[in-house]
Amino acid sequence: xxxxxxxxxxxxxxxxxxxxxxxxxxxxxxxxxxxxxxxxxxxxxxxxxxxxxxxxxxxxxxxxxxxxxxxxxxxxxxxxxxxxxxxxxxxxxxxxxxxxxxxxxxxxxxxxxxxxxxxxxxxxxxxxxxxxxxxxxxxxxxxxxxxxxxxxxxxxxxxxxxxxxxxxxxxxxxxxxxxxxxxxxxxxxxxxxxxxxxxxxxxxxxxxxxxxxxxxxxxxxxxxxxxxxxxxxxxxxxxxxxxxxxxxxxxxxxxxxxxxxxxxxx
Amino acid sequence: xxxxxxxxxxxxxxxxxxxxxxxxxxxxxxxxxxxxxxxxxxxxxxxxxxxxxxxxxxxxxxxxxxxxxxxxxxxxxxxxxxxxxxxxxxxxxxxxxxxxxxxxxxxxxxxxxxxxxxxxxxxxxxxxxxxxxxxxxxxxxxxxxxxxxxxxxxxxxxxxxxxxxxxxxxxxxxxxxxxxxxxxxxxxxxxxxxxxxxxxxxxxxxxxxxxxxxxxxxxxxxxxxxxxxxxxxxxxxxxxxxxxxxxxxxxxxxxxxxxxxxxxxxxxxxxxxxxxxxxxxxxxxxxxxxxxxxxxxxxxxxxxxxxxxxxxxxxxxxxxxxxxxxxxxxxxxxxxxxxxxxxxxxxxxxxxxxxxxxxxxx
Amino acid sequence: xxxxxxxxxxxxxxxxxxxxxxxxxxxxxxxxxxxxxxxxxxxxxxxxxxxxxxxxxxxxxxxxxxxxxxxxxxxxxxxxxxx
Numbered sequence: 001x002x003x004x005x006x007x008x009x010x011x012x013x014x015x016x017x018x019x020x021x022x023x024x025x026x027x028x029x030x031x032x033x034x035x036x037x038x039x040x041x042x043x044x045x046x047x048x049x050x051x052x053x054x055x056x057x058x059x060x061x062x063x064x065x066x067x068x069x070x071x072x073x074x075x076x077x078x079x080x081x082x083x084x085x086x087x088x089x090x091x092x093x094x095x096x097x098x099x100x101x102x103x104x105x106x107x108x109x110x111x112x113x114x115x116x117x118x119x120x121x122x123x124x125x126x127x128x129x130x131x132x133x134x135x136x137x138x139x140x141x142x143x144x145x146x147x148x149x150x151x152x153x154x155x156x157x158x159x160x161x162x163x164x165x166x167x168x169x170x171x172x173x174x175x176x177x178x179x180x181x182x183x184x185x186x187x188x189x190x191x192x193x194x195x196x197x198x199x200x201x202x203x204x205x206x207x208x209x210x211x212x213x214x215x216x217x218x219x220x221x222x223x224x225x226x227x228x229x230x231x232x233x234x235x236x237x238x239x240x241x242x243x244x245x246x247x248x249x250x251x252x253x254x255x256x257x258x259x260x261x262x263x264x265x266x
Numbered sequence: 267x268x269x270x271x272x273x274x275x276x277x278x279x280x281x282x283x284x285x286x287x288x289x290x291x292x293x294x295x296x297x298x299x300x301x302x303x304x305x306x307x308x309x310x311x312x313x314x315x316x317x318x319x320x321x322x323x324x325x326x327x328x329x330x331x332x333x334x335x336x337x338x339x340x341x342x343x344x345x346x347x348x349x350x351x352x353x354x355x356x357x358x359x360x361x362x363x364x365x366x367x368x369x370x371x372x373x374x375x376x377x378x379x380x381x382x383x384x385x386x387x388x389x390x391x392x393x394x395x396x397x398x399x400x401x402x403x404x405x406x407x408x409x410x411x412x413x414x415x416x417x418x419x420x421x422x423x424x425x426x427x428x429x430x431x432x433x434x435x436x437x438x439x440x441x442x443x444x445x446x447x448x449x450x451x452x453x454x455x456x457x458x459x460x461x462x463x464x465x466x467x468x469x470x471x472x473x474x475x476x477x478x479x480x481x482x483x484x485x486x487x488x489x490x491x492x493x494x495x496x497x498x499x500x501x502x503x504x505x506x507x508x509x510x511x512x513x514x515x516x517x518x519x520x521x522x523x524x525x526x527x528x529x530x531x532x533x534x535x536x537x538x539x540x541x542x543x544x545x546x547x548x549x550x551x552x553x554x555x556x557x558x559x560x561x562x563x564x565x566x567x568x569x570x571x572x573x574x575x576x577x578x579x580x581x582x583x584x585x586x587x588x589x590x591x592x593x594x595x596x597x598x599x600x601x602x603x604x605x606x607x608x609x610x611x612x613x614x615x616x617x618x619x620x621x622x623x624x625x626x627x628x
Numbered sequence: 629x630x631x632x633x634x635x636x637x638x639x640x641x642x643x644x645x646x647x648x649x650x651x652x653x654x655x656x657x658x659x660x661x662x663x664x665x666x667x668x669x670x671x672x673x674x675x676x677x678x679x680x681x682x683x684x685x686x687x688x689x690x691x692x693x694x695x696x697x698x699x700x701x702x703x704x705x706x707x708x709x710x711x
Contacts, residue, residue, distance in 0.1 A: 018698035034647035077452035080466035088327025195686030
């Protein structure tokens with residue numbers, strides 16, 4: 001097989017179509033596991049913020065999870081919140097700086113376990129913030145335990161035989177909880193398993209942020225991410241496992257647009 | 267200035283707005299509720315925001331976010347609500363945010379909670395404990411100044427009496443020294459430059475691998491040393507020739523001070539000390555009067571909390587005795603039968619007589 | 629034997645950042661990425677590029693570690709491939 005040189009830019013006329021890294025992502029390793037979906041989601045978010053021209057007017061409230069380590073590379077003014085509390089911090093930030101784009105970055109353990117009350121109240125109040133949920137169905141940072149979004153049958157540190165409704169109850173879908181609330185304007189769920197999924201997720205993120213910029217109330221994007229480490233599977237099987245086990249339970253698509261529920265997920 | 271007849275809660279809110287507070291979030295609970303009410307009614311006209319949060323936990327979280335943008339922001343509750351806020355208090359303090367907390371406590375039993383840093387970690391809140399509404403008005407303005415000056419939370423330890431007593435007050439603005447600009451505050455202006463900000467409690471920085479909590483936390487300890495040296499406040503009377511010293515804090519102290527002055531008029535050589543800052547505790551004044559006094563009597567309406575700080579200050583230099591005790595009303599709001607000058611007089615006379623061997627000649 | 633493969637774009641790969649997750653391999657529509665036999669300083673294999681890249685950016689999209697820069701040629705190249 002003839003290999004193409006990939007150490008240098010091409011020496012024929014070409015357009016650089018995607019730079020290695022968005023400007024808001026600092027150079028450096030992020031130390032997250034091989035095959036982790038979270039850096040894909042974060043990078044997509046940063047690209048979108050740059051594309052819509054709000055790079056220097058954005059503030060973040062970040063939760064606690066593996067993704068917290070990514071904040072060392074996040075070149076955005078941010079406040080580190082406690083587990084679950086980011087929506088309240090974002091509320092205070094946005095009320096004091098309504099001219100800024102304010103988002104939260106939270107995992108499922110953070111938002112749906114510890115912080116369920118916070119996100120529901122912020123949503124019902126219609127705070128003009130964008131809450132972003134990185135959902136991999138486990139507490140990744142502490143070793144892969146069950147969260148409120150772990151799906152039935154999913155194996156975690158404390159559901160080694162698979163989550164059983166009788167002992168462990170049922171998972172919670174944030175899009176189900178948020179869509180009916182009056183203050184909520186935009187709700188979507190995407191994944192990052194293929195390039196097409198990433199493109200769709202970027203579109204959802206963009207529409208969520210545009211909802212905030214237009215002052216139209218609360219917006220929410222849930223992003224299903226791979227966690228081969230927490231799922232106890234080989235890295236390369238991450239996308240397949242997500243699509244076979246998790247995505248059937250948590251449908252992707254847009255659930256609420258401009259304050260109106262969407263009839264069926266797209 | 268016009269004198270107005272207002273309850274303590276309203277005076278506190280007026281003083282906060284005068285000091286530039288433009289964000290408040292709280293949750294109703296007696297005897298704090300009226301602070302929230304007055305904030306809700308007055309903040310919008312002052313160009314600020316007041317949110318009736320769905321829980322104390324969310325109230326302190328919203329205030330945390332507002333503080334991070336550089337605003338003067340406050341929250342408050344009573345001891346029970348502050349219990350819920352402790353994790354956030356710890357993080358806010360170690361992130362060096364200038365939070366102001368209005369604690370309308372149900373009596374004196376929350377001294378430990380306020381002064382020990384009720385959450386996890388090595389941190390303290392500066393605690394100002396007013397004796398009445400007039401001092402509260404000064405303390406509220408001082409609180410916002412000290413919070414910004416030190417980048418550390420300041421708590422006003424009030425109570426039911428303070429919040430619900432009405433007096434004629436003048437709201438005098440107090441000028442404080444100018445403070446540096448809050449270049450640490452988040453506004454997005456440094457995004458994309460490599461120098462964007464991360465307001466956090468464990469020494470995380472951008473672009474660096476890992477975090478440096480030890481170095482960060484040690485720096486905070488050094489700050490607490492400087493606060494101890496510079497911000498200790500107390501009130502004392504009649505110590506020069508006191509054979510007996512009684513000490514009390516907060517609104518209770520007003521009753522005690524009144525009785526001490528009466529006893530002085532009747533020739534008793536009794537002195538009085540009141541810590542104005544519960545933290546940093548004014549240890550030195552207790553050390554100073556311990557030498558001459560036969561005994562230091564601690565009149566606090568709880569199971570014995572401030573008495574520990576008095577003991578630590580004096581370190582055996584004089585006997586220390588508890589004169590107060592648990593005393594509350596039927597609702598548990600801390601306005602109990604010991605809060606009575608005649609009762610206090612009896613207690614002080616008995617103990618004074620016992621400690622000084624029958625009293626001293628006038 | 630040789631043939632010519634239409635190639636519309638190319639990539640730059642920062643191989644030292646690669647953690648060997650291999651997500652880019654199935655993501656590439658023309659299937660022109662394959663993992664190396666050599667290893668980088670992390671001890672991981674990394675993707676290598678053959679002729680036929682379309683510059684679509686799918687590898688960039690799915691890479692968690694920001695290894696790829698994507699180029700689209702002004703004019704497609706015909707690259708000779710020895711088979």
